[in-house]
Amino acid sequence: MTELVKSSSKKSPAQPILRSDRGLRIQLVLPAIIGIWLVVGFPLLYAFYVSLHDYVLSQGGIKGINLGNYTQIFRDQLLVGATRNTIILTISVVVLEFLIGFGLALLLNNKRLKGRDFYLLILLIPMLMPPITVGTIWRLLLHPELGIINYFLGLIGLPQPAWLGDPRLAMVTIIIVDIWHETSFILLILLAGLTSLPDELYEAAMIDGANSSQQFRFITVPLMMPTILVAVLIRMIAALKTYDLVYILTRGGPGIATETISYYIYRVAFVFLDMGKSAAMSFLLLVVIILLTLILMRIMRTAENI
Amino acid sequence: MKLVIWLRRNLGLLITHLILSGASLVILLPILWVMRTSFANRLIAYKIPPVWFFTPTLENYRIIFEKYPFQKYFYNSILVSAAASLVALALGALAAYSIARFKTGDPILRLSMLSTQMLPPITLVIPIFLLARIFHLWDSRLGLVLAYLSFNLPYTVWILIGFFQGIPVDLEEAAMIDGCSRVQAFWRVTIPVSLPGLLAAGVFNFILNWNEFLFALILTGRETRTLPVAIASLWTQQGVQIGAVSAATFLVILPVIILTWVIQKSLVRNLTFGSIK
Missing domain, CATH: 1.10.3720.10 (MetI-like)
Structure with a gap:
């Protein structure tokens, strides 16, 4: 059998045999396409239909067409606040998680380091933990009176803040918890990128007399650029959708100090029951995410061409 | 003298271990604390200053x-x-x-x-x-x-x-x-x-x-x-x-x-x- 594999791999390209299965290829994709249409395509179209109408659940069914759902979006002060919070949160967590994650990945990417796999095993733990449990753990630790963190702060004579109850501190606290949760994601991806860099380049650079900071600047950073951008892009998209941590830690409070776009849309939909308005706003969020993704992907393409 | 030479050669590695151990503790301690609290009874779970040693219970x-x-x-x-x-x-x-x-x-x-x-x-x-x-x-x-x-x-x-x-x-x-x-x-x-x-x-x-x-x-x-x-x-x-x-x-x-x-x-x-x- 292995000989057959070898001989066929060179001579005949696979196409003739494959082309004979026209009917089969459609039959194979059809179930998945119908499935995705039912659970993604159709709901999205329905949401768009709803977003064009007056539809408040507490006032009965769908009423007349109302484009105000879209035209009045930008006059909504609460949405402006939520947008500001989301931008602050996204930029903070992406930048800080990148810096910490890259730093740790560089430290772990050391062949002389013993116990590397052991460190990695621990550092990867938070990545796939349910956000609700991450929030729960930190809410317990950060409890103003019953939490262990404020107890230790008190022991060494530091102030014991109301981490989640103080409007100036609540967003910082959410950012810290998010860093604890998600840094391992960036760490893992950058470490995979670092370990796949060819050793020969570094050996050649050493022979040419490049010191380690020059090696970092002229080899590591340029070669890592595509990996870095993928990691940052994925984290950014996820951070723009932040909902779970806000729900479990602060419910958007105190006041609206930590309300993100997703959380505000959730409130409009499932507390105020305004389906039309919330659907319209959720499309705006989608458009923003698509635009930012396209911009970052363009940057990625230029970076890869350099 | 030997120690100084050893330190000079391995200082970087030592600092690396310190940072990575610190990061590992930051990850592990919150989880371990919740694990500890899950085995504490009603009174001990709420105690501040915390009780460090107690008989674990499956009450929770x-x-x-x-x-x-x-x-x-x-x-x-x-x-x-x-x-x-x-x-x-x-x-x-x-x-x-x-x-x-x-x-x-x-x-x-x-x-x-x-x-x-x-x-x-x-x-x-x-x-x-x-x-x-x-x-x-x-x-x-x-x-x-x-x-x-x-x-x-x-x-x-x-x-x-x-x-x-x-x-x-x-x-x-x-x-x-x-x-x-x-x-x-x-x-x-x-x-x-x-x-x-x-x-x-x-x-x-x-x-x-x-x-x-x-x-x-x-x-x-x-x-x-x-x-x-x-x-x-x-x-x-x-x-x-x-x-x-x-x-x-x-x-x-x-x-x-x-x-x-x-x-x-x-x-x-x-x-x-x-x-x-």
Whole structure:
């Protein structure tokens, strides 16, 4: 059998045999396409239909067409606040998680380091933990009176803040918890990128007399650029959708100090029951995410061409 | 003198160990503290300054299984997570194979799978909630399975396209020359060879479903809720039940930590949608 594999791999390209299965290829994709249409395509179209109408659940069914759902979006002060919070949160967590994650990945990417796999095993733990449990753990630790963190702060004579109850501190606290949760994601991806860099380049650079900071600047950073951008892009998209941590830690409070776009849309939909308005706003969020993704992907393409 | 030389040669390594140990403690201590609290009785759980040594008790675990039906929530979570993951794997593998081998609908079909990953859950949960009410799927496990397919299915198709493309066509051709039909070649050669990839995708989807909160919060009721919703609801019932919350949290994260280690090798591929292998 292995000989057959070898001989066929060179001579005949696979196409003739494959082309004979026209009917089969459609039959194979059809179930998945119908499935995705039912659970993604159709709901999205329905949401768009709803977003064009007056539809408040507490006032009965769908009423007349109302484009105000879209035209009045930008006059909504609460949405402006939520947008500001989301931008602050996204930029903070992406930048800080990148810096910490890259730093740790560089430290772990050391062949002389013993116990590397052991460190990695621990550092990867938070990545796939349910956000609700991450929030729960930190809410317990950060409890103003019953939490262990404020107890230790008190022991060494530091102030014991109301981490989640103080409007100036609540967003910082959410950012810290998010860093604890998600840094391992960036760490893992950058470490995979670092370990796949060819050793020969570094050996050649050493022979040419490049010191380690020059090696970092002229080899590591340029070669890592595509990996870095993928990691940052994925984290950014996820951070723009932040909902779970806000729900479990602060419910958007105190006041609206930590309300993100997703959380505000959730409130409009499932507390105020305004389906039309919330659907319209959720499309705006989608458009923003698509635009930012396209911009970052363009940057990625230029970076890869350099 | 020897010490000075040793220090000079290994100072960098020493600092590396210090930083990495510090980071490891930052990760481990919060989890260990919750584990510790889950074994503390009512009085000790609330004590500040904390009691460091005490006889562990299973009281909190008894509470979450007797006072709250956590066995039911476990059942819901496992059932819904596994069902959506398996359906996605079955439909996704077929579609991905067709797209990978025959370039069906290329590139629009392929890219549309990836583009669904940009969808914010909140954009989908509003119409899915309204449709679930219309079709009597609200407060049902089936409704939640369908909702989870909205991200499991496109993700599985996308990640398996890359996987099937990495398997040489020659393998199937050889099987077909030996007398297999195309369908047989797919079942007897391609599927066994790609089992690790299928398994990784399935486990990854299972974890995503196990962790999912927003859809579960909106689409389930008292009987059908999953573990994350059950944990979140412990916060509002009669103030904070520190011990019970800790026990539930620990039980929910334990399988995830173990699964993370099991699929560690394929994690990078799964997390980056195959863009880094």
